[in-house]
Amino acid sequence: xxxxxxxIGVVIVALLWDLVLPSVKTAVAxxxxxRAIIPGASYDPGRxxxxxxxxxxxxxxxxxxxxxxMYRDLGFIRVWGAMARAPRRxxxxxxxxxxxxxxxxxxxxxxxxxxxxxxxxxxxxxxxVEFPDETRPYGSALLPDSDDVxxxxxxxxxxxxxxxxxxxxxxxxxxxxxxxxxxxLWRLGQWERERxxxxxxxxxxxxxx
Amino acid sequence: MKFLRMKPGHGEVLIVExxxxxxxxxxxxxxxxxxxxxxxxxxxxxxxxxxGRREARMVKAFEExxxxxxxxxxxxxxxxxx
Numbered sequence: 001x002x003x004x005x006x007x008i009g010v011v012i013v014a015l016l017w018d019l020v021l022p023s024v025k026t027a028v029a030x031x032x033x034x035r036a037i038i039p040g041a042s043y044d045p046g047r048x049x050x051x052x053x054x055x056x057x058x059x060x061x062x063x064x065x066x067x068x069x070m071y072r073d074l075g076f077i078r079v080w081g082a083m084a085r086a087p088r089r090x091x092x093x094x095x096x097x098x099x100x101x102x103x104x105x106x107x108x109x110x111x112x113x114x115x116x117x118x119x120x121x122x123x124x125x126x127x128x129v130e131f132p133d134e135t136r137p138y139g140s141a142l143l144p145d146s147d148d149v150x151x152x153x154x155x156x157x158x159x160x161x162x163x164x165x166x167x168x169x170x171x172x173x174x175x176x177x178x179x180x181x182x183x184x185l186w187r188l189g190q191w192e193r194e195r196x197x198x199x200x201x202x203x204x205x206x207x208x209x
Numbered sequence: 210m211k212f213l214r215m216k217p218g219h220g221e222v223l224i225v226e227x228x229x230x231x232x233x234x235x236x237x238x239x240x241x242x243x244x245x246x247x248x249x250x251x252x253x254x255x256x257x258x259x260x261g262r263r264e265a266r267m268v269k270a271f272e273e274x275x276x277x278x279x280x281x282x283x284x285x286x287x288x289x290x291x
Contacts, residue, residue, distance in 0.1 A: 047219070051216075051218055055215075061255075067263075129287050130287070139218070154282065158253050167289055
């Protein structure tokens with residue numbers, strides 16, 4: 001009799017075990033998953049900000065005071081063109097009086113370089129150029145904003161022809177809104193006047209009206 | 210002379226530093242210069258013109274770097290954008 005009861009008990013336990021085991025395994029797995037230490041993703045929200053701070057310091061140490069002030073206050077840098085002739089313009093022939101006029105570039109971070117004529121504020125071209133670092137040390141190939149500006153500045157002042165021939169040239173307005181550029185040129189004019197006004201004058205000089 | 214390299218997500222990184230007047234350091238600098246160019250970097254030396262303007266000199270060979278240059282900045286080679 002006792003043997004029979006034990007046998008029945010064993011059978012009941014075995015049947016129940018089959019029923020209970022999956023849910024026990026699931027509960028244990030969930031418990032472990034909750035307690036597990038997840039290896040931290042290496043994203044650091046402050047990294048980009050620190051990178052930009054470093055880049056700004058490097059930019060400041062390389063460019064002229066005027067250019068640094070321009071970037072700090074206006075968000076772009078103007079660089080004068082150094083080639084003998086102005087960049088080629090599709091609609092203008094070589095006998096056009098504007099060909100060869102002094103020209104300049106506006107350097108924006110991570111935007112095309114905009115060429116224009118300072119005297120008339122006529123926009124000439126957009127030069128789309130990037131400096132992709134394919135090693136992607138932190139998952140991105142993009143330099144910090146100020147490093148991008150400095151790279152363009154160095155390439156333009158150091159070897160304008162090479163940079164311009166590398167870039168993809170487009171008519172104005174493809175990526176940078178011409179209205180925004182004209183507004184920036186107006187702001188630049190205001191900024192330069194204010195800067196001139198603040199500059200201490202040499203003895204004997206008279207302030208401009 | 211310091212070699213700096215611009216890096217995404219970091220800003221500039223000091224790669225190597227040395228005195229060009231010391232043969233051992235110069236060799237190290239030359240080796241690193243070539244390595245960076247082989248990695249596809251452009252190299253520029255920030256400098257001041259005789260008129261006082263600041264500009265950069267792009268260099269393609271170690272010999273083109275002025276001996277008194279304080280730093281050379283490496284940055285990824287330009288590519289036409291969209």
